[in-house]
Amino acid sequence: MEWILSNSGMILERAGQHMVLALVPMVLGLVISIPLAQLARISPALRTVVLTASSLLYTIPSLALFIILPPLLGTRILDPLNVIVALTIYAVALLVRAALDAFDSVDEDLRQAAVAMGYKPWPRFLQVDLPLSLPVLFAGLRVVSVSNISLVSVAALLGVGNLGMLFTDGLQRTFVTEVVVGIMAILVLALVMDAVLVLMERLLTPWTRAADAAGPSPAVSAGIVADVRVHAGGGS
């Protein structure tokens, strides 16, 4: 406890770095995967290409990717940019599938009705497709948020600053408290981020609340299953 108080400045700084490294890729991943998912919906062949490529990229272990990226990007190995790019790749791999599922989950009749009411493609996408796909999309985002926050700590092994530093430092000094504090801090960040995402989903999809009262939201189990599904499709 004393150790936490006397090092609170350092812990907060590391937590800040940690959040930036985890959240920037999540946002970038979302921005990239939505158009990619739309592209994949054009034809079954494109869908196969996008899904196969994303599950292949997801296969590469993070520590290896942190080291393969610098020569490709022309960055130094300590550059946080490597971590951001690597985690963005994982986020895209998970979110493309979630976004595809999300857009598939929108009732085709609703889409047709919107067209019949005179919606042009862009407004229809922004005002009908996107809002209705939010629940499934958010399930994917929650998986990405948890996995990113956990993965960032691996980058500390290469010297990129974040909460994972508490682990490497704790091991060198054989100081258990520091390691436990690091684990707790990361768990807290993951929980807070998850709560924020749940809250955001609730604010953005007010119409689902009526349905929620009827039964438990499928989003919780969907989140658990979502990362399993990256490989469930196999080559298909």
Place this chain on the structure above:
Amino acid sequence: MSNIFTDTLAWIEDPAHWTGRSGIPVRLLEHLEYSGLVLVIAAAIAIPLGLYIGHTGRGRVVAVGVAGALRALPTLGLLVLFALIAGSGLMPPVWALVILTVPPLLAGTYAGISSVDRDVVDAARAMGMTELQILFDVELPNGLQVMFGGIRTAVLQIIATVSVVAYLPLGGLGRYLFDGLVLQDFPRMLAGSLLIAGLAIAVDLVLAGVQRLLLSPGLSPETPGGRKATTDLTAVAPAPAAVQGGNT
């Protein structure tokens, strides 16, 4: 830029790196040994539990909650904590890895079993199959597709995390990364990374092949015609592969 890659290629091709204690074959074998050990222990815990929860629906909320919370645990933190508390050696990191591997395996098994159409299960029960027959001859073959998703995710996670174990320090392909980092030997680090990435992709491809072999042909997405109908057929005539599937 291309210099680094030619250096790395030269490093991998160097015959000196293919023999001895720290040669590529030895490191690769260590990597596979650790991974296999973790997978066997984790599967022995997670698969029976997942089958039980999936079949009975009991303890579902607890399992999903615990699995979700465990997923948030940072890999590196847990490895370091176990190494500090339980000391050096092979087993502390193996147990840490088991804790990290059980959630995806459990979630995959549970999700696989509960993904099976309830009508199919009820039909099997109405035909007089015992609960065990339903589980192994109906639910398992029908849920195998989803279960394999969990197994492949878990295996990839193990291979990725075993690379981190070298930091503790133990063997495995991760050694090249950390030795290279200390020695400022970038070709060695990159070679290690490429080997790890190659191993992960190769293992995943093998598992995809096994999945294809074990999966009942009636469930294959390529089968033309109504998927519902073929699902019912498999329920009546369970695939023999189901028995092997339980031992993975």
